[in-house]
Amino acid sequence: MRITIKDIAERAGVSKTTVSFAFNEPGKISKETYDRVMGIAGELGYVPDPVARTLTTKRIGAIGLLLPQPIPEALRNPYLHELMQGIGAACHEHDFALTVIPPVKGRIVEAARRAAVDAILTIGVGPGGSIVDLLQKRHVPFVTIDGKPTDATLNVGIDDRAAARTLMEFVLGLGHRRIAIIELQSETVNEPEERSSLVRDARMAGFRDALDRAGIDLERDVRMHLTECSIEGGRTAGHELLARDEPRPTVAVCMSDVVAFGFYAACRERGIRIPEDLSVTGFDDVPYSSLLSPPLTTVRQPGYLKGYEAARIVLERLAGGSPGHIVMETELVTRTSAAAPAGT
Amino acid sequence: MRITIKDIAERAGVSKTTVSFAFNEPGKISKETYDRVMGIAGELGYVPDPVARTLTTKRIGAIGLLLPQPIPEALRNPYLHELMQGIGAACHEHDFALTVIPPVKGRIVEAARRAAVDAILTIGVGPGGSIVDLLQKRHVPFVTIDGKPTDATLNVGIDDRAAARTLMEFVLGLGHRRIAIIELQSETVNEPEERSSLVRDARMAGFRDALDRAGIDLERDVRMHLTECSIEGGRTAGHELLARDEPRPTVAVCMSDVVAFGFYAACRERGIRIPEDLSVTGFDDVPYSSLLSPPLTTVRQPGYLKGYEAARIVLERLAGGSPGHIVMETELVTRTSAAAPAGT
């Protein structure tokens, strides 16, 4: 049997209220009672139960991060680490913990239903989903990251489409015409309706914008590869692409830096030089992108800041405020992994 | 006002129990009542409160990971990402969430005190600490990762000392005599008593074992650099070390891969070639270590598996089992970042 506030009260010959005060508002009781109560609490090893406490205070001290995939998969993407660091920074300011919430039995709504947190951050969730509906019912303030800004959903994001277009324009400007796009496949865990990836769709639209203008038909002239968002995913895609007999693309446009990393590995394993034999680009600009050889040409987006701002405004909401959407800047970072195609 | 089980019960003309059954054990009530109850719940937007539920079920569905530092700092080390992926895999099997718990006001005990979780994993906490004491009082099962196995604390770890010795022996075998060790500095957030780093101490002991045998005095002949465990920390240490006038060390032995990554950056910025001008070694063998150029010589330890096993056994404990300590294997991974010193 755990020892409770009642035990301490009895042993100290005071009421539960007094014990509660001792722990929460020591100023309200005399030093003598305080000492006596705390002394006994120490002896008996009493620690107030955080859950019971939450039931009345309505604060559990944690903000939830709703993941579209199981934790191991999700954490393979260093971009998420950036996001989490930013969220962690905001948590630090408010002494909050960060609860990472994976789908339950493949269902993200179910996870949202049972999450014991004060506020929630979602990744890539659209406004139409049942998650939004649920969170509203629960009265848990939430903010979407890389979602879709609407009246009903507060969002922190970037203009993925414009950023993707800029990147593709740069690639085209280099002279590339045989292009491969390494696209992110949807998580397999969610229900079909929730499964569309807003980010992927927006980036594809941006690519298409640039391609269209250059007179290139995405469906016909561009080689598409679907892959998991991880080093291994990129590596596999790289091998698949490089193993083909057809004329090799001159550039691999990866939808995420981490995928490009895997691509690097595949290239090395096959003796393909970057960028001499093949140009590679990424998206995100995580710290490793500048460490690899050659440094990766990519689109920088402020992952840390996105996480920080998202957490900050969801906490602001929790406190009764009404912050607005946030759109952040991106920047094309040209390094040496992408060059003009050979024979130009 | 939130809507509660009571509202549903009244509206449906049944007792709270029935509503509870509808949500938890639908088999125990008739289909008709079930439909009626759920219909009303749907209309009114009722979602059972996870916290209230926890008060009686004694299960909140989350396992806590107690961090010795604020989240942003801690997450700068990719080794932690590995650990978390493993923990996440175990969470997945049990439909648990993972609550990352940073120190509260610089105090890790305080964080442990208020964490609303079913079980706890700690990183690098010794058995003597107040944390262990507290967790025992709270009756929260816990397992230490990279801690110290004792009767009172279940631990999952490796033999850091032996691994470090093996690494240093390898370095010495290569012929290096001017050695620099890039050591991890303690987190600054914790109270002095909690601040010692078991891992760092064990690895230093291992280095010393090897050095002693080679007749090298660690205090006198080895250059020590303290640094934060991050890319930036390694980069800073690298610049400090390389900026000196004295004869440059021929090898930099980093206590963590991520520090070595930063060292790579510093070397590149100064035009120092690895390993021609300077050998570099790491510790952990995270995925990026084999992607960088040159691939990093390091000690592999199974981060993912450690996380997985730690979470698995703490959950086993939660379920009433009595698992034992786990010691995992390490392996020296010799790649090309370390070679014989120039002029050998």
Add this chain to the structure above:
DNA sequence: CTGTTAGCGCCTTCAA
């Protein structure tokens, strides 16, 4: 199959 009655452990009015 359904309802009644008790708590779970704590905080918080309101009085004293």
Add this chain to the structure above:
DNA sequence: TTGAAGGCGCTAACAG
């Protein structure tokens, strides 16, 4: 400064 009583929202016996 302290105490008594009530309630937070839910589940868990135990009846019926």
